[in-house]
Amino acid sequence: MVEGNITCKELVEVITSYLDDALSPEERERFERHLALCPGCRAYLVQMRATLRLLGTLSAESLPETMQRELLAAFRGLRPFSGSS
Amino acid sequence: MWLLDALRSGDEGAFLSLVTMHYAAMLRLAQMYVGTRAVAEEVIQETWLGVLQGLSRFEGRSSLKTWIFRILLNRARTRAQREQRTIPFSALVTGGEPNKPAVEPDAFRPPEDQYPGGWLTPPAAWDGLPEERLLSQETRQHIEGALTTLPPAQREVITLRDIDGWSSGEVCEYLGISEANQRVLLHRARSRVRRALASYLAE
Numbered sequence: 001m002v003e004g005n006i007t008c009k010e011l012v013e014v015i016t017s018y019l020d021d022a023l024s025p026e027e028r029e030r031f032e033r034h035l036a037l038c039p040g041c042r043a044y045l046v047q048m049r050a051t052l053r054l055l056g057t058l059s060a061e062s063l064p065e066t067m068q069r070e071l072l073a074a075f076r077g078l079r080p081f082s083g084s085s
Numbered sequence: 086m087w088l089l090d091a092l093r094s095g096d097e098g099a100f101l102s103l104v105t106m107h108y109a110a111m112l113r114l115a116q117m118y119v120g121t122r123a124v125a126e127e128v129i130q131e132t133w134l135g136v137l138q139g140l141s142r143f144e145g146r147s148s149l150k151t152w153i154f155r156i157l158l159n160r161a162r163t164r165a166q167r168e169q170r171t172i173p174f175s176a177l178v179t180g181g182e183p184n185k186p187a188v189e190p191d192a193f194r195p196p197e198d199q200y201p202g203g204w205l206t207p208p209a210a211w212d213g214l215p216e217e218r219l220l221s222q223e224t225r226q227h228i229e230g231a232l233t234t235l236p237p238a239q240r241e242v243i244t245l246r247d248i249d250g251w252s253s254g255e256v257c258e259y260l261g262i263s264e265a266n267q268r269v270l271l272h273r274a275r276s277r278v279r280r281a282l283a284s285y286l287a288e
Contacts, residue, residue, distance in 0.1 A: 007193075007201065007202025007203060008193060008202060008203050008204045009188070009190075009193040009202035009203075009232060010202060010219065011188045012186075012276070013186070013187055013190050013272070015137075015187070015272075016271055016272035016275060016276075017268060017272075018270055020230065020253060020268065021162050022253075022264075022268065023187075038204075038269075039207065039210075040203075040204035040207030040208060041204075043205075043207060043208040043209065043210045043211070044188075044208045046210070046211050046212060047208050047209075047211055047279055047282070047283060048275065048279055050211055050214070050219055050282075051275065051278055051279040051282050052247055052275070053219070053220075054219060054220060054224065054225070054228055054282065055228070055243070055247040055248055055278065056247065056248070056250070057220055057225070058109065058225065058228070058229075058248045059109045059110065059248050059249060059250070061108050061109035061112060062108075063104060063105050063108050067126065067129070067130055068101065068104070069129065071100075071101075071104060071134075071285070072097060072100075072101065074134055074137055075100050075137060076094075076097070078137050078140075080137075084095065
């Protein structure tokens with residue numbers, strides 16, 4: 001292996017740091033250089049991004065109506081808040 | 086701190102959007118401690134009542150969000166103890182899980198190969214994958230299944246980061262862990278979920 005290159009096996013282990021922008025500029029450059037030449041790793045990144053998109057959709061969950069009603073009532077009941085001035 | 090001010094000035098819209106925004110994540114986290122969804126919902130309701138009671142005393146030493154989720158955690162733990170459910174974990178314990186690679190090692194070329202560590206079995210290209218298939222109910226169920234098999238600390242981190250959209254800094258503050266630790270947990274969790282998704286979509 002040429003010094004400074006990363007393998008596919010290594011790339012999949014630093015992908016989270018890459019996506020968090022937590023790689024050093026040199027590491028990032030190596031990562032992107034590898035990616036530009038490697039369809040397999042590009043496919044892996046696409047898979048990871050799709051996974052994140054899917055996870056993001058799991059935040060949709062509607063609040064039960066009774067809870068909403070009761071919490072709003074509690075919220076109104078507490079006004080005005082003391083000590084907020 | 087406009088949100089805090091909005092809450093303190095009695096802005097119902099702000100309160101309701103806050104409750105709604107975090108509902109899914111709260112439900113997931115609470116359910117890790119208590120047995121049923123119904124109890125988890127009660128825990129959430131108690132949490133918000135606690136938030137309202139404490140609002141005037143909140144000093145902003147942590148972010149509002151972390152403060153709210155700590156209340157959730159306390160209520161959920163109390164409830165779990167009352168139900169005498171064992172809580173065999175804490176977010177600080179990474180579970181001593183062996184360092185599992187993100188991808189099965191046999192997907193890569195062996196050390197003696199001309200290109201060691203290169204793909205032997207490259208991942209499938211998903212560029213042509215229809216969005217309807219990816220986001221279908223069935224696919225989601227598989228993801229849910231994968232999430233429940235994660236060790237608790239990983240599950241907490243991926244829930245906050247990827248489902249509820251927290252920053253890594255917020256998660257570190259909330260769980261009291263280092264950036265590096267947080268990233269390891271997130272990395273393992275994401276890798277495992279990706280793998281589950283890939284094997285399902287390959288069926």
